[in-house]
Amino acid sequence: MTGSAPADEVAPDRPTRDRTTRSAALIATLVALPVTALVGVLAFVQLSPDQPAEPAAAPSPTASAVRPQSTAPVEMAAPALAERPATVCRALLSQLPPAIGDLAQRPVSAGPEQNAAYGDPAVTVACGGTEPAVDDTDEVLIVNGVCWHPEQAADVTVFGTLDRETAVTVRVPNAYEPPAKWLPLISDTVVASVPSGGDAPRGCRG
Secondary structure (H helix, E strand, O other): OOOOOOHHHHOOHHHHHHHHHHHHHHHHHHHHHHHHHHHHHHHHHHHOOOOOOOOOOOOOOOOOOOOOOOOOOEOOOOOOOOHHHHHHHHHHHHHOOOEEOOEEEEOEOOOOOOEEEEOOOOEEEEEOOOOOOOOOOOOOEEEOOEEEEEEEOOOEEEEEEOOEOOOEEEEEEOOOOOHHHHHHHHHHHHHHHOOEOOOOOHHHHO
16 A cells, blocks of 8 residues: 555654653753752741841940930029038039939029039939938938938929938929939939038938
8 A cells, every 4th residue: 555654664753752752851850850949948048037038237326215305494593602512512513424314414594513403394403402300200211322301392302311411402393203213323423422411310320
């Protein structure tokens, strides 16, 4: 029969096509495996909490937090002082810190050599005033080596020293609670600059 090819001439083409198909599949598999592995690694890196894609930026240094406050001078009286108290008060004011807690120091209207103020509303420190008159049974607070007598006024708590050569008075507005928490740094400066003296009540002597 003239139009058809013998059966034994067609059969050899099948193994050739099979080998070609298997080779193509093998090449596709070899290419796909590393791509799949790479995708998996990238996904792990992105999802892992211990391996961020970009290092976190280090926080920039900032100044100590200070409460927003007025910078206007605080009204304070400045009575004339005798020579010795004036010398002691200058020593105290020169050593007071620039801030107590988060309250920054503010200017005062008079007597910067004997007065200081912090924050808004202002916590004030006055040196050279009158020592409180107290009995042995009155309340006293010993803070960092300084004996204070607290007295509640209308809108402030007034603390006066009882064991110093020259009296120091601290006024803390009721907006700050508890009021005695502002005394430690001031007490440290008082101990360093104002000599002890006077007839302190029994409570101050422990």
